[in-house]
Amino acid sequence: xxxxxxxLSGYEYCPRKLYLQYVLCITEPPKESLVLxxxxxxxxxxxxxxxxxxxxxxxxxxxxxxxxxxxxxxxxKILREKIIKNxxxxxxxxxxxxxxxxxxxxxxxxxxxxxxxNIFNFIQEYNIYGKELWENLTPKIISELRVESNxxxxxGIIDKVEIHKDGYxxxxxxxxxMPKEGIWPGHRIQIAAYALLLEEKYNKKIKEGFIHYLxxxxxxxxxxxxxxxxxxxxxxxxxxxxxxxxYPPNYCQNKNKCTNCGLREDCYNEAQIDTLLxxx
Ligand code: SF4
Numbered sequence: 001x002x003x004x005x006x007x008l009s010g011y012e013y014c015p016r017k018l019y020l021q022y023v024l025c026i027t028e029p030p031k032e033s034l035v036l037x038x039x040x041x042x043x044x045x046x047x048x049x050x051x052x053x054x055x056x057x058x059x060x061x062x063x064x065x066x067x068x069x070x071x072x073x074x075x076x077k078i079l080r081e082k083i084i085k086n087x088x089x090x091x092x093x094x095x096x097x098x099x100x101x102x103x104x105x106x107x108x109x110x111x112x113x114x115x116x117x118n119i120f121n122f123i124q125e126y127n128i129y130g131k132e133l134w135e136n137l138t139p140k141i142i143s144e145l146r147v148e149s150n151x152x153x154x155x156g157i158i159d160k161v162e163i164h165k166d167g168y169x170x171x172x173x174x175x176x177x178m179p180k181e182g183i184w185p186g187h188r189i190q191i192a193a194y195a196l197l198l199e200e201k202y203n204k205k206i207k208e209g210f211i212h213y214l215x216x217x218x219x220x221x222x223x224x225x226x227x228x229x230x231x232x233x234x235x236x237x238x239x240x241x242x243x244x245x246x247y248p249p250n251y252c253q254n255k256n257k258c259t260n261c262g263l264r265e266d267c268y269n270e271a272q273i274d275t276l277l278x279x280x
Contacts, residue, residue: 004192005156011184014252024276030260037175048143055134064120071112141243147197170209178213192228
């Protein structure tokens with residue numbers, strides 16, 4: 001049975017939680033970070049899908065500030081529309097629309113600046129516009145790319161894939177706290193699994209990936225090494241075995257995780273767990 005890449009990182013976080021969610025079907029109540037994260041995903045997906053329209057609309061030499069204004073106008077419109085569309089989800093976790101706007105606008109402004117600068121520099125160097133500019137521009141970005149493999153027994157959706165002249169680079173967008181150094185272990189597993197899935201899909205070696213910590217506005221690099229395949233294969237097997245077990249794993253050792261866990265009450269309610277186990 002194919003499992004999703006997010007299950008691998010969930011397993012790394014807490015095997016018991018994964019069991020409660022996927023075997024006992026206990027749902028985690030919506031959390032502020034998850035609702036905000038999904039809104040940001042929606043916005044970035046829309047941004048990526050509209051990049052061609054912006055680039056092909058540039059048909060003559062423009063100042064950087066003009067290009068930036070084109071990006072800013074569209075991104076602002078997207079942000080407003082997506083916030084309104086997600087109004088009830090945001091209210092369900094007590095998020096006010098104005099505060100979401102204030103927190104999200106700097107992130108998309110940052111993205112607009114990066115993309116406008118890339119286009120401006122590209123035009124300076126190659127002096128091409130419109131369709132020709134789009135066809136030659138690198139990197140191009142695919143968002144929400146579906147990948148799966150019968151060999152790896154994995155499937156998933158990659159947030160963003162950059163297509164450079166010399167290869168593909170997977171990028172995962174993450175909201176919330178960033179570690180002082182490097183990336184969180186679950187994020188490393190995710191990007192490694194996506195690199196393997198991309199490698200199989202395009203039959204090209206993937207050398208690196210990135211985690212984009214949106215709140216910190218920082219891209220953290222992950223070098224892909226040959227040992228990761230073994231690690232991901234072993235982990236996939238462990239998760240498949242876990243999903244076939246008749247009883248849940250022990251509580252996790254890191255009590256900080258339990259303090260922040262949305263399933264804490266269900267997890268420690270042994271009578272409820274026993275009832276659910278008797279029903280499977
Ligand atoms: S409360 Fe702790 S042990 Fe239970 S599912 Fe959450 S993180 Fe895991």
